[in-house]
Amino acid sequence: MAFFESSNPTLSEKVFKKNSSAYQDIDNVMTVRGTMNKFGFLMLMVAAAATYTWQLYSQNNPSLMSTLMWVGVIGGLVVGLVISFKPQWSPFLAPAYGILEGFFVGAISVVLNEAFAEKFPGLIISAVGLTIAVGLAMFLLYNFKVIRPTQRFRSILMSATLGIGLFYVVSIVLRLFGVNMPFMNFGDGSILGIGISLFIVAIAALNLILDFERIEVGAEHGAPKYMEWYSAFGLLVTIIWLYIEILRLLSRFSSRD
16 A cells, blocks of 8 residues: 555554554544654653753763663664564553653764854754754644655655665664765764765655654554554654754754855
8 A cells, every 4th residue: 555655664564554454443443633742752752851851961970971871772773673673562661762762862962062062052952852843843844744754755865765774774884884975974074974974854854744654544544552652652763863954954054054
């Protein structure tokens, strides 16, 4: 079914069809409102954990903050993979994922806040505000049917997202071998770096359109209640990706001043 196609691997057609077909209790099915409520709860988990790591830095305890950042990176990856393969566990693991990602987001935010304190003192607030604004804009564009994903739209976006994912992997592998690509670094103000960031931010934002469609169609097809947590988790993945890339983009612009 074309409606189930999403470039976000956590919201794929296979997962929803598998979990919807075996579930028939109409009183305990997924709803859009339930999903958004759970997404709001996950965002609170992210904010709470991020605030904690930020306070660790302000309390002159950067070593613990750094440890929690890596716990967030590695733990978030592991928990995210488990949720992707076991959606039934998402009611228990999605909040843990939110906390782990909060550790990572809070740590990288406070580090960049200090690094750009003189050039861009409002870097973090601007990144948070832009992420919220972009997310809300994409929701309104989808809700009022200004943008309705076509098959061509989905195919192009899926290809672009896959390409970006491979680009990230290549960049990480090269760095492990001592090869650094400056245009991938935070604060690189080159035209190439800014262009790449603008492209990635645009792709991340458009992924929200497919995520919203995925949630809506999942509810229409009677996915089980636990898929609300799974869908909220998938939406959180995209939002955090968008925030990090907006943060990178703003740091690039500030470096050109």
